[in-house]
Amino acid sequence: MCSTPPGAGHATAAEPPLIANGEGREVSHQSMGEEASSGLMKLPPELRNEIYELVLFQEDDDEDYEPIDLMYPYPPSKNLLLSCREIYHEAKGIYKQAYRAFWKTSTFMVEDVSDMPETMVGLQRKLREKEIELIHHLTMYDGDNGKLVYSEGMWTEYGPETEEEDGEKILIEPAGELAKQPLQDMPDAVSFDMEPFGKEGAVWKVHLSQGLDDEDQVKLKKAAKGKLLGLAELWGAVQYCRGH
Structure with a gap:
């Protein structure tokens, strides 16, 4: 019994x-x-x-x-x-x-990035690191027909008129206290430091594939391979999608 x-x-x-x-x-x-x-x-x-x-x-x-709303998973x-x-x-x-x-x-989505928490603490209250690390596919919409798509370690940016094959590959690397471990074999990529709205000091480094030669494109993909998505990177993607 x-x-x-x-x-x-x-x-x-x-x-x-x-x-x-x-x-x-x-x-x-x-x-x-x-x-x-x-x-x-x-x-x-x-x-x-x-x-x-x-x-x-x-x-x-x-x-x-249909894709699952990341803010309301089941x-x-x-x-x-x-x-x-x-x-x-x-x-x-x-x-x-x-x-x-x-x-x-599962394939996850954020229907409008403006609905996402604006701080790391707010994100931690909604989601857990060990769950986010398992995600392989996520699409984040910016509210203006643009989107940021995560797949296997790298993001692809699409504007309102961007064709699927023309999306720009980017890699978002948490920096400072948010960094877990540095990415290996990074190329001398076109990159810029990014900080959250209303704050000072770089929190992420955004590496762009645009302008890289074939060899550096391979290096960028290699650096992203096997990389787990984390809350710090997700928060960085939210900031990027909002207009940085």
């Missing part, structure tokens, strides 16, 4: 709360009823795993799929895991895979 903690969803001293998905958040199990929970645990393990995957993983072949819910202890321990690994897959494989 599928067991739940005593009391109305509260952990006791003898039964400490579980940590869901290793996120450092204490959670307790919510009973979904003895009949439903014990019924699921009576199914063969292979069938239970299929059910967990169907519930937790997002369909990737939906023809009506990663897999923990509700199934918190229904009872046995399901939690059995399905937590699948949940972690589905959670990472959501951020890694």
Whole structure:
């Protein structure tokens, strides 16, 4: 039978709360009823795993799929895991895979960059570093039919009349206290320092592909390869898209 903690969803001293998905958040199990929970645990393990995957993983072949608003994401819910202890321990690994897959494989968008937080602190209140680092595809619209597209470490800038093949590749490198690690093998690129609105002092260096020869173009792409997107770079992209 599928067991739940005593009391109305509260952990006791003898039964400490579980940590869901290793996120450092204490959670307790919510009973979904003895009949439903014990019924699921009576199914063969292979069938239970299929059910967990169907519930937790997002369909990737939906023809009506639309980009996900980065400010209002909907990663897999923990509700199934918190229904009872046995399901939690059995399905937590699948949940972690589905959670990472959501951020890694989804295409995200910011419909209007003016809706984004204006400070790094504001951004940190909305999003978490370890989630942003998994993102591979993001499109940010500036409100004037221009956009900034992130894909695999590098941004591409498009103006209102820019054709897809004519977008300008740029690399946004956090500087100063925001820098995690310097990028390697950077070319002597056309670049400029960028600071947030109303502040003094460079916070990012923006490297432009425009004007580079073929060899330096390769260097720029190599520097971006494998680079994880972070909150500091995302904030820099917001500043750039707003008009820097």
